[in-house]
Amino acid sequence: MCHTLSVNVPVDHLDHRIRGGWTSSGAADAELPAHASRWLSARTGLTPRRTPVAPDSGLAVAESELPAQVRAVLGSIVGPEHVLVERADRLGRAGGLSYLDLLRRRGSGELPVPDAVVLPADPAQVQRVVEVCAEHGVGIVPFGGGTSVVGGVAALRGDKSSVVVLDLCRLDELVSVDPVSRLAVFQAGVVAPEAERLLAAHGLTLGHFPQSYERATLGGFAATRSSGQASAGYGRFEDMVEGVRLATPRGEWSVGVAPASAAGPDLRQLAVGSEGAFGVITEVTVRVRPAPVWQRYEGFVVDGFAGGAEVVRALAQASALGTVTRLSDPQETEVGLTLAGSWKMAALRGYLKARGIAEPCLLVIGWEGQTKHEMLLRRRSSLRFLGKAVRLGTAAGEVWRHGRFSGPRQRDALMDVGMCVETLETATYWSRLGELRTAVRDALVASLTTGERRPIVACHISHSYETGASLYFTTLVPRDLEDPVGQWRDAKAAASEAIVGLGTITHHHATGVDHAAYLPGEIGPLGVDVLRAVRRELDPDGVLNPGKLV
Numbered sequence: 001m002c003h004t005l006s007v008n009v010p011v012d013h014l015d016h017r018i019r020g021g022w023t024s025s026g027a028a029d030a031e032l033p034a035h036a037s038r039w040l041s042a043r044t045g046l047t048p049r050r051t052p053v054a055p056d057s058g059l060a061v062a063e064s065e066l067p068a069q070v071r072a073v074l075g076s077i078v079g080p081e082h083v084l085v086e087r088a089d090r091l092g093r094a095g096g097l098s099y100l101d102l103l104r105r106r107g108s109g110e111l112p113v114p115d116a117v118v119l120p121a122d123p124a125q126v127q128r129v130v131e132v133c134a135e136h137g138v139g140i141v142p143f144g145g146g147t148s149v150v151g152g153v154a155a156l157r158g159d160k161s162s163v164v165v166l167d168l169c170r171l172d173e174l175v176s177v178d179p180v181s182r183l184a185v186f187q188a189g190v191v192a193p194e195a196e197r198l199l200a201a202h203g204l205t206l207g208h209f210p211q212s213y214e215r216a217t218l219g220g221f222a223a224t225r226s227s228g229q230a231s232a233g234y235g236r237f238e239d240m241v242e243g244v245r246l247a248t249p250r251g252e253w254s255v256g257v258a259p260a261s262a263a264g265p266d267l268r269q270l271a272v273g274s275e276g277a278f279g280v281i282t283e284v285t286v287r288v289r290p291a292p293v294w295q296r297y298e299g300f301v302v303d304g305f306a307g308g309a310e311v312v313r314a315l316a317q318a319s320a321l322g323t324v325t326r327l328s329d330p331q332e333t334e335v336g337l338t339l340a341g342s343w344k345m346a347a348l349r350g351y352l353k354a355r356g357i358a359e360p361c362l363l364v365i366g367w368e369g370q371t372k373h374e375m376l377l378r379r380r381s382s383l384r385f386l387g388k389a390v391r392l393g394t395a396a397g398e399v400w401r402h403g404r405f406s407g408p409r410q411r412d413a414l415m416d417v418g419m420c421v422e423t424l425e426t427a428t429y430w431s432r433l434g435e436l437r438t439a440v441r442d443a444l445v446a447s448l449t450t451g452e453r454r455p456i457v458a459c460h461i462s463h464s465y466e467t468g469a470s471l472y473f474t475t476l477v478p479r480d481l482e483d484p485v486g487q488w489r490d491a492k493a494a495a496s497e498a499i500v501g502l503g504t505i506t507h508h509h510a511t512g513v514d515h516a517a518y519l520p521g522e523i524g525p526l527g528v529d530v531l532r533a534v535r536r537e538l539d540p541d542g543v544l545n546p547g548k549l550v
């Protein structure tokens with residue numbers, strides 16, 4: 001049966017501000033269960049402690065340097081009440097939600113704070129704001145849900161003396177729906193659950209469900225080439241984008257007039273993934289699909305990551321993937337089942353051993369259909385490739401489905417007891433996948449292991465293609481209380497070096513600040529020049545998202 005996705009949608013424009021964690025209060029809304037805390041202590045050497053979020057009042061915030069004259073002009077465009085210079089409003093859009101961002105909000109490391117937050121109401125106001133900022137040399141950071149984990153919304157000034165965050169939260173409308181062509185036009189600031197709610201009224205879905213679903217926006221998805229948990233069924237976000245409306249310092253630019261075109265290179269793909277550096281996306285035209293009526297999620301266990309990856313490759317190459325197809329490695333299987341607390345790991349291990357499984361790897365597959373028959377046909381086509389996998393049934397699939405957006409809350413709780421917890425991701429071809437996983441794992445383990453601290457590095461495949469797949473790593477280790485920023489910086493650098501030459505520096509988190517140094521290695525110096533030329537053409541004064549992409 002179909003289950004609708006119900007999550008809290010941030011409705012108050014001001015209160016989608018970011019604090020020290022995923023929830024809008026900044027505090028973990030769930031405590032780590034005692035059994036999880038005990039297990040982490042034994043596994044990693046953690047001495048649990050309370051390290052709660054620093055109150056905003058403890059953070060250093062310089063006075064706004066936005067010239068009064070510019071503030072007045074911006075106020076005349078969007079209304080003076082929509083140019084925010086209060087400390088709390090500026091802090092609430094200072095950076096995103098990476099582990100380092102959250103550490104900065106807990107008092108470790110410097111947090112760049114914008115000089116003002118501007119809240120335009122529609123594409124025309126965005127265009128005017130961009131032009132005024134360009135005219136006065138004020139940096140602009142486009143801000144959707146602020147869920148960037150790569151420094152994409154860091155309020156960097158570059159060579160500008162002031163920078164504003166352009167928060168798109170008031171661009172929150174569904175502009176039009178064309179059910180015949182299966183197209184919908186959304187304003188860029190619509191958050192994903194709201195987009196699904198608006199489409200559900202037409203019996204449609206976008207089908208884009210990243211783990212950041214609760215807070216992220218459609219403009220943000222387009223700007224970062226996001227990929228959702230159901231990418232095997234619905235594609236990556238760039239596959240859904242049919243058209244984009246972009247506000248640039250040189251004027252407004254709209255691309256996308258037909259489902260396919262041979263009129264030169266596809267310029268939509270220049271806007272998609274541009275990370276706010278080529279313009280501000282004000283509207284996105286997306287492909288939509290009929291909402292599924294039937295869904296079924298099941299869990300399986302396969303033996304070892306290499307064997308599991310072979311199963312997923314076979315599924316991908318035979319077009320037999322489920323809408324969701326997700327393979328955890330042995331470490332992620334252990335962490336997931338232990339933290340979820342719903343499985344007795346030891347008992348399960350015994351049961352699986354009796355069935356010849358030495359290294360359990362959880363494989364979750366979800367199928368959808370308009371009819372039960374259609375869904376079951378898809379399921380049958382996948383099952384042909386599952387070989388000796390042990391079936392855990394729908395209960396295990398449902399555990400994953402219920403917890404699919406709980407990761408960020410778990411991270412808050414883990415940070416509160418003194419853990420370093422962060423994710424990173426990459427992708428490569430099937431023939432190199434095992435080598436890449438080993439290289440990244442080894443680099444993280446070597447960087448983070450000390451006498452008393454033992455990291456857990458867990459990995460999964462959640463996006464698969466005919467030619468390869470992504471790898472998503474979660475790292476857990478007791479936080480170095482002396483130098484928490486340096487601890488993760490070094491580990492991330494080691495992992496990134498391991499990735500270079502074997503895969504891409506990012507499969508869906510984007511470039512931002514954190515990956516910018518690795519981009520030239522991936523696209524070559526000529527590629528960097530091409531991006532710089534596009535940026536110069538659209539933004540001659542370099543005001544758009546200083547310090548990001550290139």
Ligand SMILES: Cc1cc2nc3c(=O)[nH]c(=O)nc-3n(C[C@H](O)[C@H](O)[C@H](O)COP(=O)(O)OP(=O)(O)OC[C@H]3O[C@@H](n4cnc5c(N)ncnc54)[C@H](O)[C@@H]3O)c2cc1C
Pocket residue numbers: 096097098141142143144145146147148149152153168188189209210211212215216217218219220221222223224225226227228229274275276277279280281282407408508509510512545548
């Ligand atoms: C816990 C967690 C889980 C995540 N899981 C996933 C996942 O499963 N899949 C995935 O793909 N990503 C994931 N992310 C990363 C992040 O959610 C995505 O990058 C998302 O696409 C960002 O959307 P946003 O609206 O929050 O954009 P922001 O974070 O506000 O912005 C991201 C970048 O896009 C630019 N930008 C935003 N809006 C616009 C616009 N309208 N015009 C121009 N530029 C703009 C910003 O300047 C910035 O460079 C996760 C992040 C977190 C914190």
